[in-house]
Amino acid sequence: MPASAGFVEVLKCSACGALDAGPREICPVCHAPALQPGKVPGAGSLLSWTVIRRPPAAFRAEGSYAVAVIELDAGVKVTGRLDSPDAGGQLGARVVLAESKNGVPVFRLA
Amino acid sequence: MRDVAITGIGSTLFGKHEGRGLESLAVEAANTALRNAGVSRKEIGALYLGNFIAGPLSGQEVLAGIVADELGLENIPCTKVEGACASGGIAFRHAVLAVSSGMCDAALVVGVEKMTHASGGQVTQALNCAMDNRSDGPSGLTFPGLFGLAWRIHAAKYGTTRDEVSSVVIKNKANGLKNPLAQLGAELTFDVIRQSQPIADPIQLYDCCPVSDGAAAIVVVAKDRVKDAPDLPIDVLASVQTRGSPRIAGHRDIVSFDATVKAAEFAYRAAGLAAKDIDFVELHDCFSMAEIIDSEDLGLVPRGMGAKWAAEGRTRVGGDIPINPSGGLLAKGHPVGATGVGQLYEAVLQLRGLHANQVKDAGIGMTHNLGGSGIACTVSILKRPDV
């Protein structure tokens, strides 16, 4: 379910405007307890990716899956998934948000 | 601050200890260390015990007090220290602080872990307690996965190849064959490594350290109180601890850990030394790629050259900078809470000239212990007293 319709949920500090991938309790920049839920466009580039072939017990049912670190164009780095274990690409490749699953953003190559 | 030396050391074999509990392993190592420390049990003023996952895997906490009771120590402060896979190194640093500050004249450090009785899934799950489970955990990332992410970036930036990375594995496994405490020494070929099972691409089976049981112990004593030590006391020049980001995405660069870079910088400064003065290092090679990154972060190998130096033989015993002559975590084993103390045990043997895989004329040694996704790090520098 693309509930966030192409947007990645992040935190935005209402005191200084800083963005953070979260979850986090206070603003990492100005330390104000003023982080609010926000959204940024789900477009960015692939910093790196791996395919987890020996998942921890909690993820065993999923089989192999790809975890990626994405640098969003909005300037936030997030750890998420690629939409298929065979989805990998060149580092720096463009990606877009495909869906959000259990709060984890899932990306596909653009 | 007073000068501090290591007098007593002890260790169990690293590997599978079927039917033995954490307490049994810890007491074996600690009792050995106490018996060759040259101080009486009454003089031990503090105990620091490094352990990471006795809670989830064995349902046992308060290990520090249990071990002290078994050993017949006084009613001293006994503290369990947790910093993921750096727990042992952190325990050592606290003991050094306790003695150097004058709080006590001698302190006992123990590191212990029992892992092999649990299933692979349980172990992975327990180790994942070392992630920030608000962020990286939900993605399904694992520690091999972290180093898979790092590998791709290292390869893209520096042209690092599968076979160059395998050189690290082949070296450490061969070193492990010479170490009587090691769990999994082996003579390996590039082919065998290349064909091993994929774990977290590009990480394959032989890129990973084994699951291990084991314990190691060290007695640290004020330098002016070492006269009764039966074996050569080894000087502690620096024991430094730092933190880094708890999250993958929080690292500026996934092929370097700030915690290691800073710890090395502070340790060199504290010891009044530079990287070129280090004769050997026992560093945190939980994965082949980890050794490559660590060696660069510690300044022992030029940035980007970690794998290439291994391939050129510059990091083996007899090379420019011998890395993990013990076999490291890859071959000696990685009982996580014990590892940092085990590294110090190996370094002391090297500096006494008694190691089974001896670095010739070893005078100054370094140990490096890294926890979590780079959240906790210790670096220590030890010296033979006549150097």
Ligand SMILES: [Zn+2]
């Ligand atoms: Zn702010």
